[in-house]
Amino acid sequence: NLAAGMEMLHVAALIHDDVVDGSDTRRGQRSLKAQWDNRTAVLGGDYIMARAIVMMGSHNACSVIINAVESICQMASGELRNFGMRHREPTAEQCIDLARGKTGSLFAVTCSTPVLLIDERYRDVMERYGMSLGVAFQIIDDVLDLCQQETALGKPSCGDIIEGKHTLPLLYLRDGLNQAERARLLAMEGTEIDEDDREWVASSMEATGARERAEVIARQYAAEARAALEELPPSPYREAMASLADFVLARGA
Numbered sequence: 373n374l375a376a377g378m379e380m381l382h383v384a385a386l387i388h389d390d391v392v393d394g395s396d397t398r399r400g401q402r403s404l405k406a407q408w409d410n411r412t413a414v415l416g417g418d419y420i421m422a423r424a425i426v427m428m429g430s431h432n433a434c435s436v437i438i439n440a441v442e443s444i445c446q447m448a449s450g451e452l453r454n455f456g457m458r459h460r461e462p463t464a465e466q467c468i469d470l471a472r473g474k475t476g477s478l479f480a481v482t483c484s485t486p487v488l489l490i491d492e493r494y495r496d497v498m499e500r501y502g503m504s505l506g507v508a509f510q511i512i513d514d515v516l517d518l519c520q521q522e523t524a525l526g527k528p529s530c531g532d533i534i535e536g537k538h539t540l541p542l543l544y545l546r547d548g549l550n551q552a553e554r555a556r557l558l559a560m561e562g563t564e565i566d567e568d569d570r571e572w573v574a575s576s577m578e579a580t581g582a583r584e585r586a587e588v589i590a591r592q593y594a595a596e597a598r599a600a601l602e603e604l605p606p607s608p609y610r611e612a613m614a615s616l617a618d619f620v621l622a623r624g625a
Contacts, residue, residue, distance in 0.1 A: 373427045374436070374489075377480045380424035381440060385447055385478070387417035392451065393535050420622060435488045439481050446477035457538055467540040468589070471510040472503060479506030494604060501600040501613065508593035509620045514539035515586050516623065519574045530570050536561045541577065541586040548580025587621075594621050 383409060387404050389395070391413050396406035405413040421444070428436050450473020457466065483502030487494045514532060518541055522528050532539050546554055552575070577583040594617040604610045 373430050374486060377424040377427040378485070379608065380427070381443065382478060384417040384421035384424065385444075387413055387420065389451075391417075391480070393531060395528075395531065397522070398437045411424060415458065416524050431489060433489060436485055439485045439488065443478050443481035445471050450474040450477070453535060462538045463542060464540060464543060464589075467538055467543050468507060468511075470538060471507045471514075471540070475510035475513075476506035478505040479509065497600055501597050504593045504597035504600065505617055507625075508590045508617065511540055511590040511593070512620060512623050515541045515577070515590075516581055518542070518545070518577050519583060521570075530560070530565055530573055532563065533557065533560050533573065534562065535554055540589060541582055544582035544585045545573075545577055545580055548582055549576065591621060594618070 386398060388403045390398055390403040391410050394405075395403055397403060403413070404416055408416075425437060425440060428440055429563055450470055453473065454470055462470075480499045480502035483505070484495050484498040487498055517529060517532050517539075531537075532542060546557065549557060556569075557573075597617045598614050601610050601614055
């Protein structure tokens with residue numbers, strides 16, 4: 373129930389994200405927002421989120437519910453901060469903070485909640501592992517949004533550009549462009565961009581070194597995740613969690 377409930381929180385967040393971002397595709401299929409409408413998708417996401425919390429309630433532990441609800445708060449706060457930064461140039465640290473709130477918080481809660489029922493001594497370790505793993509995952513995800521095609525992503529590429537989002541790879545990309553190229557990138561916001569523009573973005577990510585710069589930071593956070601696990605007793609489970617950090621990085625290869 374706990375694992376299924378956490379995954380349902382994730383699914384609910386994705387449903388709401390598609391409404392906020394205006395996305396018609398999710399995992400290679402039509403999003404609920406596209407299949408129905410915004411109102412129905414929001415209510416569907418709310419229902420799934422509520423059912424997830426009910427499932428977690430079967431453990432009769434307030435700490436489990438509080439942890440889950442705190443994750444929802446942090447994810448919403450991260451999206452709200454992104455909106456509040458529209459049309460402002462962020463710093464690299466601000467982009468990473470957005471990744472912490474958007475994805476890191478969910479990973480941290482998902483990883484740390486089970487120890488509330490098993491052994492709370494390891495709560496801090498698992499929170500640090502999950503947060504670092506989540507930030508690495510989000511940075512790689514943001515890189516892929518700019519570099520991969522829709523067939524691989526399961527959704528249209530360059531969505532972060534169209535939606536005016538602040539991500540670390542986009543910050544590094546803008547750093548490497550000249551004035552005319554920056555103007556071209558800015559003109560894509562809020563528009564339907566064509567395949568030539570998508571290919572230009574992908575090639576510019578390589579030419580400017582933006583992809584490599586972002587992946588270096590992702591590797592640092594993956595290393596932090598693995599380092600946190602050293603505080604756990606040796607076990608096949610610890611080894612499996614360490615391999616997840618490698619998998620996150622391999623997604624961008």
